[in-house]
Amino acid sequence: MPEQIFDVIVVGTGTGGSSLGALSARAGLKTLILEKNPRVGGACSYYEKDGFHVDFGTHLCTRGGEGSVGEVLKRVGALSRVEFVKPRQLMRVLGLGLDVPFYTSIRTVFKTIYNFQHQVGITWREYPSMFRLNRDFFLMDEDKIAEWDNKTVEELVSKHSLNPSLHAFINAMMALYFVYPYWKTSAGEAIWCTKRMMESKAFSYPKGGTVMVPRVMLDAAQERGATLLTQARVRKIQVENGVARGVELEDGRKFRGRAVVSTSSLKDTVFNLVGAGHFPEDFRERVQRLQESHNAIQIKLALDRKIIQDGCLVVMGSPRGNFTPRTATLPRVRQVYEDLLSGRMPELVPLYLVAPTNFDPELAPPGKQFITLCTGVSLTTTKLQDPPEVWEEAMMKILREAIPGIEGHILWKEVVGPKAIESWIGKPGGPAISTAQVPGQVGQERPSNRGPLPGLYFAGDQAGGRGVGTELAALSALECAEILDSDFRSGQISKNNEK
Numbered sequence: 001m002p003e004q005i006f007d008v009i010v011v012g013t014g015t016g017g018s019s020l021g022a023l024s025a026r027a028g029l030k031t032l033i034l035e036k037n038p039r040v041g042g043a044c045s046y047y048e049k050d051g052f053h054v055d056f057g058t059h060l061c062t063r064g065g066e067g068s069v070g071e072v073l074k075r076v077g078a079l080s081r082v083e084f085v086k087p088r089q090l091m092r093v094l095g096l097g098l099d100v101p102f103y104t105s106i107r108t109v110f111k112t113i114y115n116f117q118h119q120v121g122i123t124w125r126e127y128p129s130m131f132r133l134n135r136d137f138f139l140m141d142e143d144k145i146a147e148w149d150n151k152t153v154e155e156l157v158s159k160h161s162l163n164p165s166l167h168a169f170i171n172a173m174m175a176l177y178f179v180y181p182y183w184k185t186s187a188g189e190a191i192w193c194t195k196r197m198m199e200s201k202a203f204s205y206p207k208g209g210t211v212m213v214p215r216v217m218l219d220a221a222q223e224r225g226a227t228l229l230t231q232a233r234v235r236k237i238q239v240e241n242g243v244a245r246g247v248e249l250e251d252g253r254k255f256r257g258r259a260v261v262s263t264s265s266l267k268d269t270v271f272n273l274v275g276a277g278h279f280p281e282d283f284r285e286r287v288q289r290l291q292e293s294h295n296a297i298q299i300k301l302a303l304d305r306k307i308i309q310d311g312c313l314v315v316m317g318s319p320r321g322n323f324t325p326r327t328a329t330l331p332r333v334r335q336v337y338e339d340l341l342s343g344r345m346p347e348l349v350p351l352y353l354v355a356p357t358n359f360d361p362e363l364a365p366p367g368k369q370f371i372t373l374c375t376g377v378s379l380t381t382t383k384l385q386d387p388p389e390v391w392e393e394a395m396m397k398i399l400r401e402a403i404p405g406i407e408g409h410i411l412w413k414e415v416v417g418p419k420a421i422e423s424w425i426g427k428p429g430g431p432a433i434s435t436a437q438v439p440g441q442v443g444q445e446r447p448s449n450r451g452p453l454p455g456l457y458f459a460g461d462q463a464g465g466r467g468v469g470t471e472l473a474a475l476s477a478l479e480c481a482e483i484l485d486s487d488f489r490s491g492q493i494s495k496n497n498e499k
């Protein structure tokens with residue numbers, strides 16, 4: 001088959017790849033989008049079982065149509081094709097004696113804070129410091145946020161309070177948004193994301209499943225002439241004379257491209273797809289040192305009727321029954337994630353529970369409910385010291401304690417473990433965020449979208465951008481599209497001359 005020449009070749013169809021593909025096609029560039037899986041969407045993909053639509057990994061969009069995801073959809077004229085359904089409340093925290101609803105409205109923020117502080121045992125004397133902590137999270141000036149980029153959330157919280165329950169709660173929230181512990185997560189990134197999430201009040205779930213976001217973007221790309229190939233695994237990004245010139249697929253097909261954009265992880269792109277020898281040593285070393293976030297373990301549950309009323313819950317549980325908010329100490333809070341990192345079941349497990357059918361009942365047969373339980377676990381490169389069955393049993397125990405009687409309504413249960421995620425998204429280890437949002441890897445210091453070889457670019461959650469998960473990947477694509485545009489305009493990449 002003769003080689004075809006494209007302006008831009010995009011590897012991957014997650015939020016990053018589908019956003020970039022759509023933006024590139026809209027810019028009039030001849031675009032090829034390649035996906036190794038039979039279905040598009042990456043972490044936002046899905047499968048079907050017995051009439052239930054099952055989101056593979058990602059569920060909620062922290063800024064719906066208002067943030068970077070919305071901006072991409074708007075730019076490619078497809079925003080109206082995705083309906084973002086908002087929950088009645090942001091989330092509810094249950095378990096270990098807590099029951100705190102969190103609302104999106106700024107008017108109810110004080111009620112939420114009061115409820116939470118009262119239940120975790122924060123005294124009146126601590127209220128002024130709580131106020132200052134909340135002010136930092138919700139109202140910090142933009143230029144001041146950057147000053148916190150290279151400090152951790154733990155440093156920020158400790159500046160105001162050493163209350164262990166508060167630390168445990170914030171640790172659980174950071175795990176939810178950044179899939180990493182709070183003593184590693186960048187405070188600047190956390191504030192940036194929290195502030196925008198609260199401002200946009202658009203926390204939501206896409207009707208039709210999370211895959212609707214990448215699917216609609218890919219439709220828009222194809223309408224503007226892009227070519228999309230699934231079951232097209234890129235084996236190599238081809239480099240000639242130090243310039244990225246195209247890709248070779250596992251089945252032997254080859255495509256020439258003036259620019260190649262990878263949306264896998266930087267480690268995969270550099271060490272597997274391109275080959276370490278093509279990169280300068282300092283770049284290789286930096287990529288080698290990059291921290292990835294954790295992976296996740298999920299239990300998918302089909303229920304015979306609607307049992308859970310909330311769209312999104314955080315269920316805190318202690319598998320061995322030895323952790324309560326009031327007996328927490330700071331070292332014990334830290335130990336939770338030390339255990340998690342080494343693949344051991346911790347004494348406190350925060351479960352993230354989403355009920356997609358509460359946002360879109362059509363994702364299940366009439367009257368039935370579907371829920372996903374999720375918690376962070378180490379990457380597949382760390383052997384789980386407690387086997388998957390122990391995790392599964394602990395997660396189910398926490399669920400049974402928080403929602404008594406749920407067991408009798410389970411039609412079927414399926415575990416999506418770390419290896420399944422790794423194999424689906426193709427990023428070694430299966431990180432939820434492939435370049436973790438830690439000091440030294442956010443803001444000015446985030447790896448650039450422009451690779452060190454001419455013609456090679458990075459998008460998705462590995463380089464550029466800010467935000468939570470899909471927001472991060474979409475902003476990265478917006479930034480990458482701008483760089484591509486500038487490189488084509490300046491002649492750094494030639495659109496007309498064949499390579």
Ligand SMILES: Cc1cc2nc3c(=O)[nH]c(=O)nc-3n(C[C@H](O)[C@H](O)[C@H](O)COP(=O)(O)OP(=O)(O)OC[C@H]3O[C@@H](n4cnc5c(N)ncnc54)[C@H](O)[C@@H]3O)c2cc1C
Binds near residue numbers: 015041233431
């Ligand atoms: C289990 C889980 C739950 C999450 N929950 C949320 C959530 O609720 N909300 C949120 O905002 N974020 C969430 N995230 C994070 C968010 O999904 C990701 O940060 C974001 O979607 C990443 O987008 P991406 O385009 O960078 O990569 P991905 O979505 O991972 O897509 C990468 C794509 O590249 C393809 N690919 C890789 N290698 C090749 C190759 N060699 N050839 C061809 N194709 C290739 C893969 O098949 C995949 O389709 C979650 C992540 C996980 C794993």
